[in-house]
Amino acid sequence: MKRLIIIPTYNERENIVAMIKRVMSLELNFDLLIVDDSSPDGTAELVREQQHSYAERLHLVERRGKLGLGTAYIAGFKYALENGYDRIFEMDCDFSHNPDDLMRLDDALNENDMVIGSRYCKGVNVVNWPMGRLLMSYFASKYVRIVTRMPIADATAGFVGYSRKVLEALDLDAVEMNGYGFQIEMKYSAWRLGFKLGEVSIIFIDREAGTSKMSSSIFGEAFFGVLKLPFRRIKRKN
Numbered sequence: 001m002k003r004l005i006i007i008p009t010y011n012e013r014e015n016i017v018a019m020i021k022r023v024m025s026l027e028l029n030f031d032l033l034i035v036d037d038s039s040p041d042g043t044a045e046l047v048r049e050q051q052h053s054y055a056e057r058l059h060l061v062e063r064r065g066k067l068g069l070g071t072a073y074i075a076g077f078k079y080a081l082e083n084g085y086d087r088i089f090e091m092d093c094d095f096s097h098n099p100d101d102l103m104r105l106d107d108a109l110n111e112n113d114m115v116i117g118s119r120y121c122k123g124v125n126v127v128n129w130p131m132g133r134l135l136m137s138y139f140a141s142k143y144v145r146i147v148t149r150m151p152i153a154d155a156t157a158g159f160v161g162y163s164r165k166v167l168e169a170l171d172l173d174a175v176e177m178n179g180y181g182f183q184i185e186m187k188y189s190a191w192r193l194g195f196k197l198g199e200v201s202i203i204f205i206d207r208e209a210g211t212s213k214m215s216s217s218i219f220g221e222a223f224f225g226v227l228k229l230p231f232r233r234i235k236r237k238n
Helices: 016-024 043-051 069-082 099-108 131-148 164-169 181-192 216-231
Strands: 003-009 031-036 058-062 087-090 114-118 160-163 197-201
Touching (some): 003 016, 003 069, 016 031, 016 043, 031 043, 043 058, 069 164, 087 164, 099 160, 114 181, 131 216, 160 164, 160 181, 181 197, 181 216
Parallel strands (some): 003 031
Antiparallel strands (some): 087 160
8 A cells, every 4th residue: 555645835844844754753654745936945945855865755846936825735636646656645744734644644544535634524623823813714614515515614624635546536727727726626526426435534734834835816715616616517537
C-alpha cells in the first residue's frame, strides 16, 4: 500500500520543516509531496534541504507563480496517479490539521472511497477561530448541503483522504473551482459518481505561525460556484 500526502505551500517557512519531520515520524509510512507556488520566503529551499534526510519519501513540485490551491492539488493528484500511489491525502501545512489524524483517515478508507476530516460531524470542533470566521465556515457547509443535498457535514474541509479509484474516475482537468470551492467540487463530484464518502471527527486548531490565505474572492467563488453544481453533468472518466 503506497500512501502520499499532498501539501500545497505558499510562504510556509515557519511551518514546513516541523511538518515534514512530524509526517516522517508517523507509525505508517506516508510519502510527502510539497507543491510550492514559488514562495518568496524560501519554503521550497527548506524542502530541498530536508530531502537530504528523506530522499526516498519527500518530493517537491515547484510551480511558477501563485497559481492557487485547486490547481496545486490537481498537480499533486496527477503526480500520485503517475507514480502508483494507492491512497492520497490532502492537508494544510499550518498544523490546523493534526498529522496524527492521518492514521484515522487511513483506517477509515478501509470502508470508504473518500474520507473527510470533519470539523462539524460531531458538534463544532474548531479552536481559536474568530467567531465571524467560524460562523461563515459552519453555515457555508450548511448552505452546500441545502443546495446540493450532499450528506456531508463539512463540505469545505481541506483534510481529505482518497482511494486511487476516485481520482482515476474524476476528470481532473474539468474541475472548475480553484479556491476553497475546489474542496466542495471534489466531494460533490465523487458523491455524484456513486463513491462512498465518510467523515472522521477531528479537532481543527487555527494556525499559530504564518498567515491565512482566505480572501473574499475565494469565498465568492465558492458561494456562486455551489449554485452551479446541481446543474453540471458529472461524467466518469473511465
